[in-house]
Amino acid sequence: MLRLFWLRNALDNCYSIFKQRFGTGNLFSYSLKEVGQYYNLYSDLKDHWFSVLRKNIYSINYEDIVKDLVKQSKSLIDYCDLEWEQACLDFHQTERDVRTASAVQVRQPIYNSSVGLWKKYEKELDPLVKIINRR
Secondary structure (H helix, E strand, O other), X not given: OOEEEEEOOHHHHHHHHHHOOOOOOOHHXXXXXXXXXXXXXXXXXXXXXXXXXXXXXXXEEHHHHHHOHHHHHHHHHHHXXXXXXXXXXXXXXXXXXXXXXXXXXHOOOOOOOOOOHHHHXXXXXXXXXXXXXHO
């Protein structure tokens, strides 16, 4: 069974959640403190699963995908023992319905403007930075 962890810079990840306006639920996402607390809980859980199931977990780093989508995609497809399809790189051309917070991004090719974005708001994100750095 494949277990996949999508890894991303903690502060970029949390800032992305904080700035997203969710339709319903996810009230924690409107508080820097709570986003940081949730992230730390997630990170503890991730660390646990890595320690228990490391050989059965495939992890993908968001920043590595942005740098080299082809290499990272092919590596995942190989790990899953699947046949390569060009659609893996052309995901943004799909016509399927997308109903997630990332619906706009799904329609675009990979871009790197979100990498390190939290740094532009470092002063405002200080409560989040402190919580994440407590770990």
